[in-house]
Amino acid sequence: MQYLFDDFEDDTHRRTGSEALCADAVLLRGFASAEDKAVLDAVKRVVADAPFRRMTTPGGFRMSVAMTNCGPLGWVTDRRGYRYAAVDSDSGKPWPAMPQVLQSLAGRAAEAAGFADFVPDACLINRYEPGARMSLHQDKDEQDFGQPIVSVSLGLPAVFLFGGLRREDKALRVQLLHGDVVVWGGTARLRYHGIAPLKNGSHPLTDDCRINLTFRKAA
Numbered sequence: 001m002q003y004l005f006d007d008f009e010d011d012t013h014r015r016t017g018s019e020a021l022c023a024d025a026v027l028l029r030g031f032a033s034a035e036d037k038a039v040l041d042a043v044k045r046v047v048a049d050a051p052f053r054r055m056t057t058p059g060g061f062r063m064s065v066a067m068t069n070c071g072p073l074g075w076v077t078d079r080r081g082y083r084y085a086a087v088d089s090d091s092g093k094p095w096p097a098m099p100q101v102l103q104s105l106a107g108r109a110a111e112a113a114g115f116a117d118f119v120p121d122a123c124l125i126n127r128y129e130p131g132a133r134m135s136l137h138q139d140k141d142e143q144d145f146g147q148p149i150v151s152v153s154l155g156l157p158a159v160f161l162f163g164g165l166r167r168e169d170k171a172l173r174v175q176l177l178h179g180d181v182v183v184w185g186g187t188a189r190l191r192y193h194g195i196a197p198l199k200n201g202s203h204p205l206t207d208d209c210r211i212n213l214t215f216r217k218a219a
């Protein structure tokens with residue numbers, strides 16, 4: 001894996017370039033910046049058909065992150081467990097199709113990170129308001145761990161926790177900014193990760209929230 005610190009002189013200049021977080025995990029700084037408005041417009045269209053909702057964990061807790069999905073499969077959680085479903089139980093309809101601009105962004109990011117031919121069938125859209133968080137977890141509801149995860153950050157910054165293969169492994173804390181994309185696969189595919197509680201703020205394109213798109217090949 002290459003280390004390309006193009007504009008990575010200090011914290012205020014890290015707009016582009018890529019950083020290896022560990023073997024098989026790459027942070028692509030600003031990879032989605034040039035298409036941010038098109039991506040957020042696509043998210044708006046999805047949300048018009050499948051509004052954000054706060055789901056319940058199998059243990060009965062309401063998640064602080066509001067979620068929706070697009071693509072053939074959507075990640076869901078309720079008292080019955082975590083799983084992928086083709087139908088949005090709120091509407092009784094299939095999830096909205098994955099907009100081409102999203103599918104294309106995910107494929108190009110995966111390629112840039114060294115994972116060729118990534119064709120996601122699920123895009124989970126997470127909306128974090130200040131205080132919302134996602135505790136350390138593994139993405140393991142997919143059938144083939146040979147396929148990477150592509151995670152796009154838009155709007156307010158967040159601290160990404162990137163741990164090891166065991167929950168107790170120490171986690172890196174990485175600041176994710178608008179336009180950043182993280183890709184992990186291969187030997188990193190089952191690393192624990194999460195998001196620290198979002199800080200207050202305001203962003204010109206997303207107001208007071210952070211939008212994350214997590215692309216996966218689920219089936």
Ligand SMILES: O=C(O)CCC(=O)C(=O)O
Nearest residue numbers: 124126139151195212214
């Ligand atoms: O919001 C993020 O950056 C991470 C989201 C995530 O890990 C997930 O949805 O499984």
Ligand SMILES: [Fe+2]
Nearest residue numbers: 137138139193
């Ligand atoms: Fe995750």
